Amino acid sequence: MDLTNYKFSKDHEWVKIEDDIASVGVSDYAQKEMGDVVFIELPEKGSSFVKGDACSNIESVKAVNDIFSPLSGEVVDVNTTLEDTPENVNKDPYRSGWIYKIKFSDPAELTDLLDANQYEEYLKGI
Amino acid sequence: MKKTTINSAHYHLGGKMVDFFGWDLPVQYSGLSEEHNAVRTSGGIFDVSHMGEIFIKGDSALDAVQYITSNNISKLKPGKILYTALPTENGCFVDDMLVYMITEKEYLLVVNAANLEKDFKWISSKVERFGVSAENLSDKYTQIAVQGPNAEKLLTQFTSDKIGELKYYYFLTGKIGNIDAIISRTGYTGEDGFEIYFKADEKTASDLFINLAEKGKDLGIIPAGLGARDTLRLESKMSLYGNDIDDSHTILEADLGWILKFKQGDFIGKEPLLKQKEEGIRRKLVGFELVEKGVPRHGYKVFIDGKHYSEVTSGTFAPFLRKPIGLVYLPIEHSEVGSRFHVEIRGKQIEAMVVETPFYKRSS
Known part of the structure; x- marks a missing residue:
């Protein structure tokens, strides 16, 4: 799929920006590494995180995986549909598999993220 | 790291390799859940030469x-x-x-x-x-497990021995391909299946494994790794040494009284076990499910009425049953089916309930 509007952290989260809100999810590489996702502990709406904070957990059959917030800010929405369909993280990581939306407080942090091409290059080195 | 004779086949088949007690073995190939469910519905092939x-x-x-x-x-x-x-x-x-x-x-x-x-x-x-x-002949023996309802169909293509007539927990000495082998109807998955022991060089063993995987395709049988081996045995409530059984819990406490034959004469540990049987055990290994959402894992703390009692010995999200399950030692008065307790998951108390085991039992 077209990932032009997505940016990636080196921890394999993606963000998609609309105005001052960023949707956050995990990359296709990350969902494959985790395998069968069975439960997601969503962050709380209204909570605030600093970039790099563990803000959510994804349980796969294999292990529990921390999600590190790629941006600082306040959580304004969470994807509650994942409570019943956690498999969307595997099936559709860039769309219905989004995890939360954050109103980011420091636009300068965006420059630390990779674009799709840079991320692809980064994955080659893993 | 130690390598089994099948090592090169794992790389060839795209296995994701890990260090398992010093052995270079695949934790998975295509994916843990996929491999687990293949074994339940058709079959899986495992390298268990490290045994x-x-x-x-x-x-x-x-x-x-x-x-x-x-x-x-x-x-x-x-x-x-x-x-x-x-x-x-x-x-x-x-x-x-x-x-x-x-x-x-x-x-x-x-x-x-x-x-x-x-x-x-x-x-x-x-x-x-x-x-x-x-005599320890572990380094000489390769061991492959073929497990699942289609295991017999696959293996009959590799041997002329009458493996179909083997009953559960019986073995024969025969041939796999043209290699002398011990073929037993056993396994660690809760499914029908076979474990095959033979002496072979790396090329012969790897070729056989790849051949089994190749011929297995039509039967839905795929290579499976240590990850699926662990979740399959747990769904079937088979104990794992180091998790559920060890040198600090007795055979009776592990709920394995059926492997104790007190009338057979003297054996190591008999007296204390006999004494414990007469006096009654104070704790017992039981199976549980989480009542709330979450996944219990090995080592998570278990609380009874708010008090820390023990740790989860094995836990996972069961890939076939699609629910969070685990094993734990509980006080005998809390061990009956339906008893409630809590598992601490990242600081939260998640409710759990003792259930009947095995969690999964094959129908045929």
């Missing part, structure tokens, strides 16, 4: 094996297998194992890879006085 093979030989082999194990070896006949414990002096576990009776004077003991050195030392010292020999 230990110890042979006991001599005129008094029966007496020697009887003395070091808890189950009744005297009821075996050539070609029959028994699951048993290798008890400590106080009735806990040095290990658990399978005993294959080859003849009255020769037995094969199949033990856990992680315990091999300890087991061999223990066994050697204990059987000495019977004048029998204990």
Whole structure:
């Protein structure tokens, strides 16, 4: 799929920006590494995180995986549909598999993220 | 790192390799859940060559094996297998194992890879006085497990031996391809299946594994790794040494009383076990499910009425049953089905309930 509007952290989260809100999810590489996702502990709406904070957990059959917030800010929405369909993280990581939306407080942090091409290059080195 | 004879096949088949007690083995190939569910519905092929093979030989082999194990070896006949414990002096576990009776004077003991050195030392010292020999041939043997409802269909393409007539927990000595092999109807998955032991060089063993994978495709049989092996055995409530059984919980506490044959004569650990049986156990290994969302994992703390009591010994999200399950030691008064307790998951108390086991039982 077209990932032009997505940016990636080196921890394999993606963000998609609309105005001052960023949707956050995990990359296709990350969902494959985790395998069968069975439960997601969503962050709380209204909570605030600093970039790099563990803000959510994804349980796969294999292990529990921390999600590190790629941006600082306040959580304004969470994807509650994942409570019943956690498999969307595997099936559709860039769309219905989004995890939360954050109103980011420091636009300068965006420059630390990779674009799709840079991320692809980064994955080659893993 | 130690490599099995099948090592190159794992790389060829895209296995994701890990260090498993010093062995370079695949934790998965296509994916843990996919492999797990393939075994439940069609089949899986596992390299389990890391398992230990110890042979006991001599005129008094029966007496020697009887003395070091808890189950009744005297009821075996050539070609029959028994699951048993290798008890400590106080009735806990040095290990658990399978005993294959080859003849009255020769037995094969199949033990856990992680315990091999300890087991061999223990066994050697204990059987000495019977004048029998204990030989560790683990490095010589390759072991492949073919598990699942289609396992027999696949294996009949590789042997002319009558494996279809083998009953559960029986074995034959025959051939796989043109290699001499011990073929047994056993497994660690809760499904029908076979475990095959043979001596072969790397090329022969790897080629056989790849061939099994190739021919298995049409039957829905795929290579499976250690990850699926662990979740399959847990769904079927088969104990794992180091998790559910160890040298600090007795065979009775592990709810394995059926492998204790007190009438068989003397065996290591018999007296304390007999005493515990008379007095009654205070704690017991039970199966549980989480009532709330979450996944219990090995080592998570367990609380009863707000008080920390023990840790989850094994836990996972069961890939076939699609629910969070686990095993834990609970006080006997809290061990009945339906009893509630809590598992601490990242600081939160998640409610759990004791359930009937095995969690999964095959229908046929």
